[in-house]
Amino acid sequence: MKTAILSVGTELLFGQIVNTNAVFLSKELNNMGFDVMYHHTVGDNPGRLASMITSTIEDVDMILVTGGLGPTQDDLTKEVACNVFEDELIINEKILDQISEYFVRTGRNMTENNAKQALVPSRATVFHNDAGTAPGFALEKDGKYIICMPGPPREMTHMFEISVKPFLEKMSDGFMRYKLLRLYGIGESLLETKLLDIIDGQTDPTVATYAKEGECQLRIASKRSSAEEADKAVQDMVDVISERVGEYIFSYDNEELVDVVGRMLLEKKLTIASAESCTGGLFAAALTDIPGISQTFKAGFVTYSNEAKVRELGVNEETLAKYGAVSEETAKEMVEGLAKVTGCDVCVSVTGIAGPGGGTEEKPVGLVYIGFKYGDKCFVTKKLGAGASRKWIRNHTLLGILDIVRRNI
């Protein structure tokens, strides 16, 4: 089924906000097996909105519209959609009650504008808005559909999950199921090579690879006549892939690497501490973004200067003089010192040259040493991210540290 995503809002045309709604809906629709042919954005102008809907619906089977459903005079999506799809707006008493309740619950006064939000097209399937006041709806004419949702991402994503997705699933001819696997430590081309026969021979399930900022993703999707069949087809393929490249897969469920590592530490009841130089606290900041992490993360050091490495971690001054701050020896003494100072179960250290300055022929920008200690296991890993930017090197080093923790606890 061919679809288009239409975003309504002048603030998008000013570049004030990023269109995350289009990204979210594109992912969801593609994952459900719909084809997304266009993204369009127009301002709060009824004439341009009407001609955009009219011309787009000639080309596709369904338009998903976000925005322009609010209570102000600018919000005209409902009226325009109604005109183009030849319907009329009527008061929906149930929604009117829900909006009144919403205002009582939040202790605010309901204005006449808000009552206008209870107007919906007479033939529409109405979607209740649990996160706000503007209802959404789906309207059909001659086998073509327009689906209207509120613009605020929180309201839109909530309505999509609760109401629109089930509505679309019913429309779809068959049951689409998919899994998103995430991998670290293998490049996209090597991954494709290892799975070439699967990718080349695919019909259903389909297997697609994506590269994304230092990691790879695998999307495995199947469309069958029952949900159970589709689930089984996906799982069977996941098992095959897991046998070939399982060591690189850190999530079978589209999780971030830091969340996986945080959960593992919490489940295993291990404490952790970090000593960072080139990443400057990125590891600690990423880990402490997880609620409840204080159960496992106890202390971090950002030993940016040599003095701090000596003072806080007990790194030998001779080691720094002989091998330099960016060296296997320093990374080792950092992680050993960290374990001694904090007594944590798991300790990580990192020292490197993030650039753009500070590189030499012997020790170029991008050279990074990661130290790891857990019980008797203690080692240093060398990484080289040649030719990359400061941001890239820091972010990839963060992923590198996290993956070492994941593989060794």
Next chain:
Amino acid sequence: MKTAILSVGTELLFGQIVNTNAVFLSKELNNMGFDVMYHHTVGDNPGRLASMITSTIEDVDMILVTGGLGPTQDDLTKEVACNVFEDELIINEKILDQISEYFVRTGRNMTENNAKQALVPSRATVFHNDAGTAPGFALEKDGKYIICMPGPPREMTHMFEISVKPFLEKMSDGFMRYKLLRLYGIGESLLETKLLDIIDGQTDPTVATYAKEGECQLRIASKRSSAEEADKAVQDMVDVISERVGEYIFSYDNEELVDVVGRMLLEKKLTIASAESCTGGLFAAALTDIPGISQTFKAGFVTYSNEAKVRELGVNEETLAKYGAVSEETAKEMVEGLAKVTGCDVCVSVTGIAGPGGGTEEKPVGLVYIGFKYGDKCFVTKKLGAGASRKWIRNHTLLGILDIVRRNI
């Protein structure tokens, strides 16, 4: 002048990447006084691309296209633009030389595909690509323009700044100049109230306020018959605004607060250290994102546990027992201990409840204490971000710390 932004690329329709090009161009065009009427996205399909350009150009004076200029068979923007604007592609020898040089410089082999990139419309104004191989161009027909740029954001923004912006400035009737002021510590509504007479009475310069994740922005723009006049009109207005709300303005030139603080520290040759609890290293990570910051940032502590606060910073166990880890007293002892341990000129400490758990009636989620010490100046500031998410609290606390440093060094 009415414009539309057209992004070409199937990966956008898959939701794999966010359309930052449209955001960047929208901001730039609006700032230069152009009206952005539409954003469109189409996949790598010549038929749909052609009809999109054909229908859009009826409605606007200029289309800015990004993407589809690469060397592969998918890249068809040039051919399609040429067809719609009735021109033909010819080899541009200068570009061919530049592409060959690029391959020599980067030590790679040039393929026939790459030579195809030297083809440009015969009537076009050509824009050289300093950051890649695909050239951009502007093509005119019957007073309407199409401007094509490469898709990768780094190449596109570079080409826009170097070549497209000057080209557009010449097209514009008059000279547009603007400044983006950034403010912290004042809400958008209070800011509007303080500038109400200016905003209400505005014709030229125009003054617009935006709220953005804990800060406010003010855009002051003027369009005059000469650049000097426009510059002066903007500067005069900036002076008036500066007199009213100057204390909140951290940048007159659209800089990030962390970059402003980093620059101030480097200029004043001050060393700094941090002791973070609830922000978990965010401050250190943000500051160390700045190249060359090792001159000023010496050491950071992420004292997430009470033990770490006592061990690393010398916080009294009785203080923790009596007042708790999240208290004015603890924040004060943290910053004093930090100064003693590191000897840095400027020291900051932070302790708070980032949530979602851990809050009480007396000490709710969002309660944060920030300690600051510089010479004899030593104080603790209390902040309360009630009802907010963990991410919001952590990010706003980071801005709060940075602003305290900015105001006190």
